[in-house]
Amino acid sequence: MDVFVLTGAGISAESGIATFRDANGLWENHRVEDVASPEGFAADPRVVWRFYGERRAQALTVAPNPAHRALAALEARLGDGLFLCTQNVDGLHEAGGSHQVVHMHGELFKTRCADPECERPPFADTRHDFAELPRCPCGALQRPHIVWFGEVPFDMHRIRRRVQKADVFVCIGSSGVVYPAAGLVGEMQYRRSMGHRVRTIYVGLEAPANADQFDEVHEGKAGELLPGLLA
Secondary structure: OOEEEEEOHHHHHOOOOOOOOOOOOEEOOEEHHHOOOHHHHHHOHHHHHHHHHHHHHHHOOOOOOHHHHHHHHHHHHHHHHEEEEEOOOOOHHHHOOOOOEEEOOEEEEEEEEOOOOOOOOOEEOOOOOOOOOOEOOOOOEEEEEEOOOOOOOOOHHHHHHHHOOOOEEEEEOOOOOOOOHHHHHHHHHHHHHOOOOOEEEEEEOOOOOOHHHOOEEEEOOHHHHHHHHHO
């Protein structure tokens, strides 16, 4: 059996990961889009780094929950038969015991050079106090290894290839409104229309915007529901 799992913000929220948004969709009076976009970084890199410094500091205080550990146990059983793809950047899947995780939106605890011509690879980085802007040895500013608004998610070719061979698609805590992630379940529906036997399952506190594309929608905490479903 080949299982594709997509996780979104809901699974991390159960561990206490904050969204840094207030009721007006702002962070310290900045639109989140302004601190999570290439344009925002070009305009004020200090504000952007302070935003991600706070995200790093907060992420260091939380721990994986039973849903993360259930996925790690599934990986132990299925090996390469499991493809775990996450929209989350916090590293909780790895902390929960998963070893093969595809981070389509990047990784919070990695940094890379902001110059696209620089060939230095992203590197592990837990710093969260950025009194001085970090710079690459090449002289350019460094930036968080995060996919910002307007940028293409990582590993999309690999992700689509695995969706196209999966028998089961499980989505956990994703809103169903952020593309291209929200469109992945549609690949399963297309395959069904071509005669493939597939199964699609959603788990989360509330039904996603694309709930009609799932065979099963299980509403509730992933940490409570997932261990039983995956068993």
